[in-house]
Amino acid sequence: MKSRRARATAWLNDCIGIPHLLAERPRFLEGIERLSDMAAVLPKPRSIDDGALRQINSRVQVDDLDRDRLADPEQALAYVESRAPGRDLILLDVGGYFAPALEHLHTHFSGRLLGxxxxxxxxxxxYAALDKxxxxxxxxxxxxxxxPEDYLVGQSVVFSTEALVRRRDDILNGRPACVIGYGKLGRSIAEMLHAKHVGVTVYxxxxxxRVQALSQGYRTAGTLSEALGDAGIIMCATGNHALREDDFTRVPNGAYIASVTSSDDELELTALTGLYTRTPVNDQITRYARTGHYFYLLADGDAVNFLHGASVGTFILLVQAEILAALGLLAGGRHxxxxxxxxxxxxxxxAATWLTYFHGVS
Known part of the structure; x- marks a missing residue:
């Protein structure tokens, strides 16, 4: 394990973080290090910039992220003990990785889990679904x-989807779209598709x-099967298995499937093993086929926008500043x-500080 900052200058608490390790992310981690001693980072594997990884790896312990390991209470505890034994600890999460083992960590960790x-x-x-x-x-x-981040991420998802579809000399236009999930990301995706003159059905x-989607001019469907209908583009934006095993059988032939988050969160792809033959079309498009049925999966089912940097400009700093504020509040230990x-x-x-710094207004 890498040497840590000398304890003479150490902070009162440690932090273990799960980040999207994009190109600008080392600056954010530097901000965290001003508030907490970084015990380790576990980068999301599909969103790692090589340059950012080199910067972080030179000064912070970098470990592989494994959802199954962190979901197992004993394995999660063993990992946390290996990185921050006996310390006050804060976990920075992106996707609820620590949620299944949280009670066990709280009860058995040799240090104190601040939050x-x-x-x-x-x-x-x-986290909200936990019994306690x-x-x-x-x-x-x-x-x-x-x-702002969610809106711009939705726009970038459509941009990347179109870029991948065009790599097959195909286009979005003429392909009805199905948007599964009408939260903030789904709304942005639907809006961007509509702006490109693509017909959108929301489920x-x-x-x-669904009422909100209707009021904003989109078709809606009462069932997922109906929504898939004749869709040529399927955008999955639920974060909670938009498509399960039986749903894939209803995907129209030749449709493209894109996701806004990790494949293990959005798509039940493991259920297709042995049922479909996977054939790479290129490095980012895979054809799934069985007798009489085929469709295309983009980016192996992971967030397509990370293929093009997933940049949302300086707006990401608003969220990062709020995360730092939450970190500081937890470090106070009064919640x-x-x-x-x-x-x-x-x-x-x-928000006022951001406006002043970037736009000269308050």
């Missing part, structure tokens, strides 16, 4: 400061969201167990 900061909606749902949230969990997933398990959000006045201060 968790969660960045994503699917991670928020995983044993430590404070600060979620930025539903923060208004995250709205969401929540009837309220009861449960789900928490950063106070509105802190968010307003972040």
């Amino acid at each position: 968790v900061v969660e960045d994503t909606e699917n991670g928020h749902q995983r 949230v044993p430590v404070p969990v600060f979620s930025v997933a539903r923060s208004p400061l995250k709205d 969401d398990i929540d009837p309220i969201r 009861d167990p449960g789900m928490w959000e950063v106070p509105p006045e802190v968010r307003q201060s972040i």
